[in-house]
């Protein structure tokens with residue numbers, strides 16, 4: 259009987275994509291996916307660092323796993339994802355129950371770590387090895403057979419907003435090869451995908467140069483539009499500064515691109531945006547909104563907001579409320595600032 263692996267995924271769609279890739283990978287060394295977290299040979303927590311007390315939540319979760327396996331054979335416990343990247347070997351000191359810590363740019367090495375696993379010998383892999391990770395995965399078929407599939411095209415961030423750990427946990431911006439992405443899309447379509455969501459921490463910063471030609475997110479959208487099997491195209495998460503004209507034009511020329519833009523602004527106050535180091539203004543955001551609404555009035559917006567950012571006063575907060583009333587976001591992810 260094959261060994262069983264259970265993966266608990268926290269956070270964004272990108273972690274969901276990564277967890278699926280981990281499943282495809284460990285299958286090669288005899289692991290089977292299980293939904294039964296109480297009887298696993300390997301227990302993976304694919305973590306997210308974006309929300310409040312992320313680290314504490316992981317230790318709490320490990321405590322829960324410890325209880326489950328108190329009277330049973332201990333599984334190999336792996337912490338993957340952004341908390342693993344941020345905390346690295348510190349995790350072993352605080353929680354020796356953890357066996358392996360593996361960062362989001364190193365998880366392609368998981369089979370090697372599992373094959374060479376020695377009980378009570380902690381292993382840590384948190385290098386920013388994005389290029390070799392994608393080179394590695396480009397050779398392995400994405401076996402997802404979902405009607406709505408995720409496809410990572412870009413990772414990392416160079417923008418360094420003052421409240422965010424992504425540039426430190428996912429590393430600098432990296433864009434995958436245009437042709438490799440299209441070939442992964444073909445595999446997903448062959449497996450039944452009708453909707454593809456392009457993923458990236460700064461998905462609209464996608465920029466891949468080959469033979470002196472730059473490929474952008476708009477090129478990927480235009481290319482996917484031509485596939486008769488595909489009904490819907492989406493992308494997330496985008497940054498206001500990278501809403502370039504070619505991307506805006508996609509809403510004119512593409513019928514399959516959904517009329518929905520998740521475009522986080524975080525605050526409606528220019529003073530706070532500056533303090534956050536967001537590198538755009540409220541006016542620039544509104545201009546993008548107006549251009550898109552002019553192309554298609556049914557396009558809807560959603561956003562992320564941080565309230566009570568250090569230094570925010572009532573006037574700043576009211577400016578955010580004014581923006582909310584103006585844009586009429588159909589959805590928002592709003593959080594009170596936490597350091």
Ligand code: SF4
Nearest residue numbers: 415417418419422424
């Ligand atoms: S642009 Fe997004 S991912 Fe990059 S630092 Fe800012 S909030 Fe984080």
